[in-house]
Amino acid sequence: MRATVLHAPRDIRVENRPVPVVQQSTDAVIRTVATCVCGSDLWDYRGVNDVAGPTPGGHEYIGVVEEVGGDVTGIKPGQLVVGSFFASDNTCPNCENGYQTSCLHREFVGGAQAEYVRVPLADGTLVHVPGDAAEEYIPSLLACSDVMGTGWYxxxxAEVKPGDTVAVVGDGAVGLCAVIAARELGAERIIAMSRHxxxxxLAREFGATDIVAERGQRGAARIKELTGGIGADAVWRLSYLSGNACCPSTISVN
Incomplete structure (x- = not known):
């Protein structure tokens, strides 16, 4: 099968690699329908993070199940599924509390920029898309593999509830998805901090009511001005830190 492999900074190649197979009874192998380049992939590509030898690329994916292990009961061949970049069993205490990326048995799912992907802990990791998804919806479903889930988390x-005022720092894919999440959870005022x-x-289209282009103390002052000196009920930063992937840093002041 064809797959992307990063050999060194700015040296990425499409190579022929073996098709993955079921290794554990809880695995599934899917045929990739769509994948993409995440912003965090670029840290490795640009040489910000160390690359230890040839590394298969990608961790966001949607595909059709080709094969499942003997202990997989919730997913079956032929189904269209969306998967997470961290495999989780969805049964451990952390998963039960809603922290699947902290699953006690989690495994990173890499190598998704390929024609086939092996997904561990398939029952807890893959979500079946019911019905026949039209091709036009595939990019939106792909967002659920990473950025939408991160923004929703x-x-x-931050325990956003109807009527809240929230501020979203960061206007990348995750930040924009957080705007959508805040809207869906009923926030009355959504302040997006963006200079682009x-x-x-896009933030406006997704539900932002205000845009703040200022940064630092000027940005904080502008938000206080917009909120009558009170500030936001919840603030979260969704931006890249040097050498790290995009992780939400959430402050709730409800």
Whole structure:
């Protein structure tokens, strides 16, 4: 099968690699329908993170189940599924409390920029998409593999509730998905901090009521001005830190 492999900074190649097979009874192998380049992939590509030898690329994916292990009961061949970049059993205490990326048995799912992907802990990791998803919805479903879930987690961790005022720091894919999450959870006012006009437009389309382009103390002052000196009920930062992937840093002041 064809797959991307990063050999060194700015040296990424499409190579022929073996098709993955079921290794554990809880595995599934899927045929990839769509995958993408995550912003965190670029840290390795640009040489910010160390690359220890040839590394298969990608961790966001949607595909059709080809084969499952003997202990997989919730997923079957032929189903269209969306998977997470961390495999989780969805039964351990951390999963039961809603922290699947902290699963006691978690495994990172890499190598998704390929024609086939092996997914461990398939019952807890893969979500069946019911019915026949039209091709036009595939990109949106792919967002659920990473960025939408991360943005949703930030909003849930901040305990956003109807009527709240929230501030989202960061206008990348995760930040924009957090705007959607805040809207869906009923936030009345959503302040997006953004300095990029195309992303400001998207933030507005997704539910942002205000845009703040200022940063630092000026940005904080602008938010206080917009909220009558009170500030936001919840603030979360969804931006990249040097050498790290995008992780939500959430402050709830409800």
């Amino acid at each position: 930030a909003a849930r961790a 006009e195309p992303r400001q437009k």
